[in-house]
Amino acid sequence: MNFPLLKxxxxxxxxxxxASTTYAGKSRMNILFIAVDDMNNDLGCYGHPYVRxxxxxxxxxxxxxxxxxxxxxxxxxxxxxxVMTGMRPDRIRVFDLAYHFRQDLPxxxxxxxxxxxxxxxxxxxxxxxxxxxxxxIGTNGLDDRVSWMERVNPAGRDKxxxxxxxxNYTPRRKGLGAAMAFLADREGTDSEHTDGKVAKEVIRLLxxxxxxxxxxxxxxxRPHCPWITPSKYFDMYNMEQISLPEISDKTSxxxxxxxLASTNPWPLNGLTTEQARECKLAYYxxxxxxxxxxxxxxxxxxxxxxxxxxIVVFWSDHGYHLGEHGLWFKQSCFEESAKAPLIISVPGLKxxxxxxxxxxxxxxxxxxxxxxxxxxxxxxxxxxxxxxxxKNPLAKWTHPAYTQVQRGETPGHSVRTEKWRYxxxxxxxxxxxxxxEINDPQELKNLAGDSRYADIVKEMKTLLKTVHxxxxxxxxxxxxxxxxxxx
Numbered sequence: 001m002n003f004p005l006l007k008x009x010x011x012x013x014x015x016x017x018x019a020s021t022t023y024a025g026k027s028r029m030n031i032l033f034i035a036v037d038d039m040n041n042d043l044g045c046y047g048h049p050y051v052r053x054x055x056x057x058x059x060x061x062x063x064x065x066x067x068x069x070x071x072x073x074x075x076x077x078x079x080x081x082x083v084m085t086g087m088r089p090d091r092i093r094v095f096d097l098a099y100h101f102r103q104d105l106p107x108x109x110x111x112x113x114x115x116x117x118x119x120x121x122x123x124x125x126x127x128x129x130x131x132x133x134x135x136x137i138g139t140n141g142l143d144d145r146v147s148w149m150e151r152v153n154p155a156g157r158d159k160x161x162x163x164x165x166x167x168n169y170t171p172r173r174k175g176l177g178a179a180m181a182f183l184a185d186r187e188g189t190d191s192e193h194t195d196g197k198v199a200k201e202v203i204r205l206l207x208x209x210x211x212x213x214x215x216x217x218x219x220x221x222r223p224h225c226p227w228i229t230p231s232k233y234f235d236m237y238n239m240e241q242i243s244l245p246e247i248s249d250k251t252s253x254x255x256x257x258x259x260l261a262s263t264n265p266w267p268l269n270g271l272t273t274e275q276a277r278e279c280k281l282a283y284y285x286x287x288x289x290x291x292x293x294x295x296x297x298x299x300x301x302x303x304x305x306x307x308x309x310x311i312v313v314f315w316s317d318h319g320y321h322l323g324e325h326g327l328w329f330k331q332s333c334f335e336e337s338a339k340a341p342l343i344i345s346v347p348g349l350k351x352x353x354x355x356x357x358x359x360x361x362x363x364x365x366x367x368x369x370x371x372x373x374x375x376x377x378x379x380x381x382x383x384x385x386x387x388x389x390x391k392n393p394l395a396k397w398t399h400p401a402y403t404q405v406q407r408g409e410t411p412g413h414s415v416r417t418e419k420w421r422y423x424x425x426x427x428x429x430x431x432x433x434x435x436x437e438i439n440d441p442q443e444l445k446n447l448a449g450d451s452r453y454a455d456i457v458k459e460m461k462t463l464l465k466t467v468h469x470x471x472x473x474x475x476x477x478x479x480x481x482x483x484x485x486x487x
Contacts, residue, residue: 028213029347029373030310031115032206032301035128035217036290037076037224038330039316041067041339052236052288055295056343059314061353063345064390069360070401070416074318074330074337077130077142079362083315084110084129084147086366086381088402090468095406097130100142109378111366112147115215118375123150123205126198126219133177133224134159137194150205154197157188158228166226169275180269180328181226182282184234190292193230195220199293203300210304218297223286223320225329233285233292242277242284244268244323245442251326254446256431258407259332259423260325267326280322307347311372313365314343324442331405333414333423333433334443338403346372346390356393359418360386361401402467413468415460422448422460434460 042048047057072082073089081094081101085108092101092108101108112122124147127133131141138155145151168181190196202218209216222229247267252260260266268276294314301307319339321327330337340362345352363383370377371385388395401416410430414423421443423433434448434457447453 027309028119030213030306031120031215031369031373032297032310032312033128033215033217034220034294034297034312034314035080036220036294036314036316036341037127037133037222038318038320039223039287039290039341040320040322040336041069041316041341042336050237050241051284053291055291055298056314056341058295059298059312059345060343060355063312063343063349063352064393065355066342066344066360066386066389067355067357068401068416068418069315069340069342069362070338070403071318071340071362072402073404074332075405076133076317079317079340080129083317083362083365084112084144086111086363086377086383088363088382088467089404091382097132097142100144102144110144110147111369112215112217114366114370114375114377115213115373116149118373119213121209121212121214121216122148123152123209123214124148124217124219125152125201125205126154126194127221128217128219131221132175133221134163134226135175135177137221152201152205154194154201156194156197157185157192158194158226162188162228163226166228168226169271169279170269176226177224178329179226180271180275180279182279182285183226183228184231184282184285185228186231188230190230190289193228193289195222195290195293199296202297206297206300206304206306210306218294220290220293222290223283225283227279227282227286229285229289233289234282236288237281237284239277239281242281244273244276244280245325247323247326254444255325255433256425258410258412258425258430259334259433260327261407262329262331262337262405263321263327268323269328276323276328279328283320283322309347311347311369312343312345313369314341314345315362315365316341333403333405333412333421335421335437335441338401338414338416344368344386344390349390351391351393354393356389358389358393358395358397359399359401359416360389360397361399400463402464404468411468413464415464415467417460417463420456420460422457422464424461424464428461432457 071079077097078089078094116122129143137159166181166183170180319337321336324336364386367385371387403414405412412425421435425431432448435443
């Protein structure tokens, strides 16, 4: 099935409401808001020795790369909804891929709405709120209509012509959006793939609105599976250099059962080591492909003369497992799943090019952009502005990060400080985890049951309860364990 390039414009009455309040400042910085889907924090940002992402690295050299930024829920809709509302999943009650936050919070003001109310043009291309990937490509998905003046939904050959050709090692799963599946496209060009079309449409919007303040969101679909890219990106990598983390006989005994339940069958979704290595190479290829599209957009920002007046934010909705603890995909509270890429580039930033290792959260993006542009944000945001860390990445910062997941009716809540990660399932009755992130960054040794760390567990429990006083269960779709795999 071929999908047209859908361009949707909000009716004039909505535009009038959006622009009713204008920002009084003399100089307004633009916002280019770049999102990628399912990118592992350690592979796509900071000069990885093997994975090639020169354009994301270039952006990091122009801004601050946050090496310890954490999502609030490692699943597309809960995470993206939190970023766009500046509120945690418990507050907006988004725990799955079906519920929309406006169902119970119809008047909540999203990040792009804040900019629209202050005289900005606001538009989205591709995936910013949740889309089933690849199922919803070419549609509006679970978008928030009132967040945008213009919406564009490209669909390329990765969606329209190639799905039947994909190599799928998990064909019994529901849909390609949760499959260990890939394809090296030997015929299609970058511009014929969905993310190439996203880049083209973003550039068009930049050109058309360069003379007014804008909030333009570029929502790329890779490196989400199925890993379909032009073959030249597969050719960048050699199978001989692809390895997997070791899984020992003790792995499944080290953790609570729910900690490993995001991958089924465990380990590696039932794949052989060789098959998993092929998938890992395809994932690397997808990172390099989306990096190239980001580079095209950044080049256009330069050529249009917008770089010196545009704040660029780069983020992924969450991290991604590639075999650690025998896991694949996301939806765990381990580092690989909870930690997400985040880069913020501000013109004229004196500390540009540095890495900030403080513990931050994706919900911090909303108040940060409000402060950077001099706009008063709405009341009730749960994140904190990162402007202090943009100015000085070594500044004192003692705030922890909170991540949660859902296992049917049982929530998992996790808190991360600079030294510790503590996770409990339910209220702890279904298991707990404690990791020393300084001495055990791979989280291989669970210390929660060691009496020597009882005081640390008590302290971390107290921290956890400041945000999650009681376990909260989402809507009826939260109990649908099938729904978690379809993004």
